[in-house]
Amino acid sequence: MNVAELLVAGLEEAGVTTAYGVPGEENTHLMQALETSSIDVVLTRHEQAAAYMASVHARLTGHPALCFATLGPGATNLMTGVADAQLDHAPMIVVTGQGERARLNKTSSHQLIDLERLFEPVTKFSRTLMCAEEVNGLLAEAIRIAQEPNPGAVHLSLPKDLAQANTTMKPVPAPHPATATAAPKAMAAALDLLKKSQRPLIIAGDGVVRARAARDMAQFATQANIPLATTFMAKGILSADHPLHLHCIGQPFDDHIDDVIDTRDLIIAVGFDPIEVPPAALTSGGDVPVLHIAALPATLEHDWTIASDVAGDIGQSLRGLSAAMKGHIWPEDPRVAECVKQIAEARGRPRGTQNNGLHPADVLRIVERTLARDTLVLSGVGTHKMEVARYLAASTTRQIIIPNGLAGMGIALPGAIAAARLGRHGHVLAICGDGEFMMNVQDMETAARLGLSFTVLLWEDGGYGLIKAKQEADTGDHTPLSFGNPDWQALAQSFGWKHVRVENLDALGTALEDYRSGLTLITLPVDYRDALQRDKTPEVQVA
Structure with a gap:
């Protein structure tokens, strides 16, 4: 097979089922390899649309799709959709065509820009493939990185002459990212912090949804009687009329939920990413402590005071805390009830x-x-x-x-x-x-x-x-x-x-x-x- 066929075989091995993109001269061999593979190819009318399609595909399936384009303007047109997947944590594999390897170090060459460096700021991993021997390793690494917490976009640039070069190599499987378990010491610290709190509030982010932990999140909140709000991307964890549901945070104005946030003594941030909501809006500029529960350790910021950090499988962490907290129920809060009432009136x-x-x-x-x-x-x-x-x-x-x-x-x-x-x-x-x-x-x-x-x-x-x-x-x-x-x-x-x-x-x-x-x-x-x-x-x- 040629290198383009090896790359596509590796994508098949990783379970990629769909590719979205626009053709070009420099990705001809990639497209021919896709045509004879099991991967469905969707030809789009613009590269940005292709990347957006791959981004939404990943949100709905939890698995990466491929988006592709040719070099130069084709690659630059992908950028917005790739950055969308990166910042919204949707796994995506991006493959761009590139000029021949002999042209890569020239000062100026037709349609040629450094695609590896171009995609670095908007991906988790960006590399230019330079020889057939490194294709399997770099592809497997890219696929692993795209899916591990927090998921996102990865990019490989495939020079035209390498794509058509013959190889005797065979694809190798990419290991599936392992799920970590939160440290017992972190769980104990979180439990202690929770029991000391008088007026906690849960802020659930999209990490809960990606971890398929929505049911665990709902059980944790209802069992302990703790009010819950979500970010825009985590809608649906509680029903619309649930007495603990404060709906979405993140409006660019003073909203009903802010009346509750201003009275809290602990923010329980579960699967939360500050990219959606400025942390200062939740912690009074850093004065309110945060219990962080997510797949990865918290990002430390001056207005995001992490009092306890539970990093590991979100569903497992929530189930463990629910079991340990059984019988510990926070009393009804009239401020929460009033907020729920105001939101219901506004919606109806x-x-x-x-x-x-x-x-x-x-x-x-x-x-x-x-x-x-x-x-x-x-x-x-x-x-x-x-x-x-x-x-x-x-x-x-x-x-x-x-x-x-x-x-x-x-x-x-x-x-x-x-x-x-x-x-x-x-x-x-x-x-x-x-x-x-x-x-x-x-x-x-x-x-x-x-x-x-x-x-x-x-x-x-x-x-x-x-x-x-x-x-x-x-x-x-x-x-x-x-x-x-x-x-x-x-x-x-x-x-x-x-x-x-x-x-x-x-x-x-x-x-x-x-x-x-x-x-x-x-x-x-x-x-x-x-x-x-x-x-x-x-x-x-x-x-």
């Missing part, structure tokens, strides 16, 4: 139309009402993301995916393609803004070509609403941030999609129920005037 209260646009809370109440338990919701990035995090409840973990590490715009449509293609859900619904949707609109063709079925719910406000709100909060004014949109009907039709325009909530509910087969773009006007602020007194006028 109709707001009415404003400025010829629908209120985000009203839209999401209709969306939640129509959600089946096996429906997957994928949020894009923008003001709508903050509203989805606040108002839309998940029945289970991973039912709602909200990218929140890199938080790059453009993920909604490619992510929905990856999710629909996997076929693990009864229906897939992508929620995105008009600014984000146009960033990867070309891959509407990919969805149609693959014969997929999902819905895109597009919130139209004709501008970069989140930036407008933040500029106004900072300076009292905003720069020009408005833009025009295409004729959505004509756009959808040109790609072979259905289009439905809705102007009121009844029409939205009907559209979400009726258009569940094929590809559907639902557009609606939205008014973000009350977004990014604490809920106020109920409005009198209701549409």
